[in-house]
Amino acid sequence: MSGPSPVKIRVEGLFKEFRTKKGAVSVLEGVDLEVLTGEFVAIVGPSGCGKSTLLNCIAGFEKTTTGTLLIDGAPVTQPSRKRVFVFQETGIFPWLTVSENVGFGLFDRSAKERDGIVAKNVALVGLEGFEKAYPAELSGGMKQRVEFARALAVESDVLFLDEPFGALDAFTRLEMRREIARIWKATGKTCLLVTHDVEEALELADRVAVMTRRPARIAKVVDVNLSRPRDSDDPAFRALKDGIFDFLGVERRV
Ligand SMILES: Nc1ncnc2c1ncn2[C@@H]1O[C@H](COP(=O)(O)OP(=O)(O)OP(=O)(O)O)[C@@H](O)[C@H]1O
Ligand SMILES: [Mg+2]
Known part of the structure; x- marks a missing residue:
């Protein structure tokens, strides 16, 4: 133990x-x-x-x-980059796709590395299939997932x-609560x-x-x-x- x-x-x-x-x-x-x-x-x-x-x-x-x-x-x-704030959905950039938003803080990584980290975190927050979507095409809860994925991608602790x-x-709030619990555990x-x-x-x-x-x-x-x-x-x-x-x-x- x-x-x-x-x-x-x-x-x-x-x-x-x-x-x-x-x-x-x-x-x-x-x-x-x-x-x-x-x-x-x-x-x-x-x-x-x-x-x-x-x-x-x-x-x-x-x-x-x-x-x-x-x-x-x-x-x-x-x-510090090791410690990040998760903002409300308003923190994501409307002119970038889901993948581009999630990879935004990874400017010091190679393209290959960045793609791997983005894919891992997009999957972790349950947004597979929406990589190329723009925020305007997403619901509030999905935008918040993007925000989470971006915070997780920089490998903050x-x-x-x-x-x-x-x-x-109210409904999405409850859903996102459960998601946070899952992501925290994972x-x-x-x-x-x-x-x-x-x-x-x-x-x-x-x-x-x-x-x-x-x-x-x-x-x-x-x-x-x-x-x-x-x-x-x-x-x-x-x-x-x-x-x-x-x-x-x-x-x-x-
Ligand atoms: N930059 C600032 N300059 C002056 N006073 C400030 C500043 N930032 C916050 N305050 C004051 O500090 C107090 C606490 O604000 P804070 O935003 O930390 O409260 P909070 O508990 O988060 O409030 P809420 O529940 O509304 O989110 C408030 O009285 C606010 O007016
Ligand atoms: Mg406050």
């Missing part, structure tokens, strides 16, 4: 304030979070509390004010997902997901980190010790969901 997974991401006492014309706005106030290699962690919290800011800091897009932020033991100072299903209709990547949707977080994550209102901390981390695929009607699932809703002060729906 292998030992415990090493820590991939370590956040300790992270503070972030934005300087605006009206003065400093404190957004993150002492965030602690640890994500293990290959783990799926979801972050939920009240609207505007600083979830996207936290993800942007961890990805290296925002400078932090103070605190420790390490990936693979090294301080994060800038974005961390995926950052900030409300990645926001632009999708690739073993470390995933950090920000979502408003507590049920989505519980369906996907090994652990759910719950943030407070701004200025935010992570107030509690919920272990989701339920086998996959998860059933939102399972009493154990509901108990975890109710616990998080209670914590967030949201009225419980029966």
